Amino acid sequence: MLPLQKNSTITILGAGLMGRLLAVELARKGHRVEVFEAQGPDAQGAAAHVAAAMLAPLAESAVTEPGVVRMGQYALPRWQELIGQLSQPVFFQQNGTLILWHRLDAGEATRFQHKLTQTQAQIPELQPLEMLNSAQVDALEPAVASRFANGMYLPGEGQLDNRQLLAALEVAMTELGVKVHWNTPKQPEDITPGNADLVLDCRGLGAKPTWNALRGVRGEVVRLYAPEVTLQRPTRLVHPRYPIYIAPKENHLFVIGATEIESDDMSPASVRSTLELLSAAYAVHSGFAEARILEIATQCRPTLPDNLPAVRQVRKNVLEVNGLYRHGFMISPAMLDVVMEVLETGQSALAPRFDLSVQLD
Structure with a gap:
């Protein structure tokens, strides 16, 4: 199933931070994207709704591994690019x-x-x-x-407004024609293989039934x-x-x-x-x-048990992205680019740089 073909049909489970970022990026690449989210568009059920959204790789190095710090450093300029593509304003600051x-x-x-x-x-x-x-x-x-x-x-460290970003990503999904089903929880097995070329599971703790280590x-x-x-x-x-x-x-x-x-x-x-x-x-x-x-x-x-994020392919057409822990906003642009590399090439050149676990069939 990987790498994806052009104009693939992709179902994303979970419209938290990673789900929204992936939906927008994949729709921009010309894929047909459908999202199922257990909560409403305000992301009340997502950890990203409550977060402070600080982008502080050196400060966070006191409690995490060098790979996560590298992801945070990579993400700072990447956030500026991603926010610059959105039609809605998002507060971003880099005052250290x-x-x-x-x-x-x-x-x-x-x-x-x-x-x-x-x-x-x-x-x-x-x-x-x-x-x-x-x-x-x-x-x-x-x-x-x-x-x-x-x-x-x-x-050099920074921050952004988490709720402004989530709202701007919701608008971007609408602008790009992403079909979103709010208040509609789904499991990977609920998605008929013929209805999607790939399922991306970004449900956070909602994925615990299928990823017991969470x-x-x-x-x-x-x-x-x-x-x-x-x-x-x-x-x-x-x-x-x-x-x-x-x-x-x-x-x-x-x-x-x-x-x-x-x-x-x-x-x-x-x-x-x-x-x-x-x-x-x-x-x-x-x-x-x-x-x-x-x-x-x-x-x-x-x-996850090691407090590090991971990407794993559990079936031919199911890829799970999870375990962002307390570093969601700091590392999500790096996670986005790793997942996009996997989807487009079947592997990721970035993942070793971040010591990121990517398990593919």
Whole structure:
């Protein structure tokens, strides 16, 4: 079945981030694309709906492997290309990442710096981190002036608005003639072979019945409207228990998160997690005290045993793409290009560069 022929008929299961990216790219290539999604067009059931959408390969190297970091570095310019092709605006920023810590957490910050330095030695194309004293922190981010004695700046890192992107991809699917069936869950075996040349399974945790190794890793995120806060870039607060991130979006909207719980529990956020997120945000900027809580959301990221993404062909006409874990937005352009190579040539030259598992018949 691989490589695909021109003008193939392709069914995609799942219209989260990967499902939408693949649907748009395949439709642009002239294929006939049909999508089945268990939820509605607002992507409420997708991990991408809740994510902060930070594009921070060096910062994330503290918790992931070099291959994922390379995917994140590859994705930064690729995101600009992909967003540039969309008719709807999507907030994209590349102002770097600021790392801060309180004096009592200086030891934890040193360990964090050591890990990032190791990553830079392995991946020299990453822009080197910059150590900042108090005056340099204040000059880079005046909103936190006089609050922190030291910091780290990771130039070149970025972020985007996850919900604007998902909405823009929905519009693009419509413009390109993709036939989407919302609120219509399907399994691969529901698709009659004669109705599709290929089935792409991008259902995240929805694919657990057919990919038993998948597990959920729960995240809890607060969205705030804080007109008194003017952070200019994603900011991370080093802490031994809850290394928090604050991602400023447009119009004084902030996405704040930190928690990672080994669970597929989708119930509302706990009081403890919410208090930790809000108190840590207040410690970065007192203006958060007067912020308005717009949403406290939870979601579970689809994760494989090694915490790495994978692509596998389980039947002649079924290809599964899954396991993006907490790095969905950071690595999805790289995953998109790997999958497109597999579909067009039957193999991927990019996959070894990313240490990505691609299992084909």
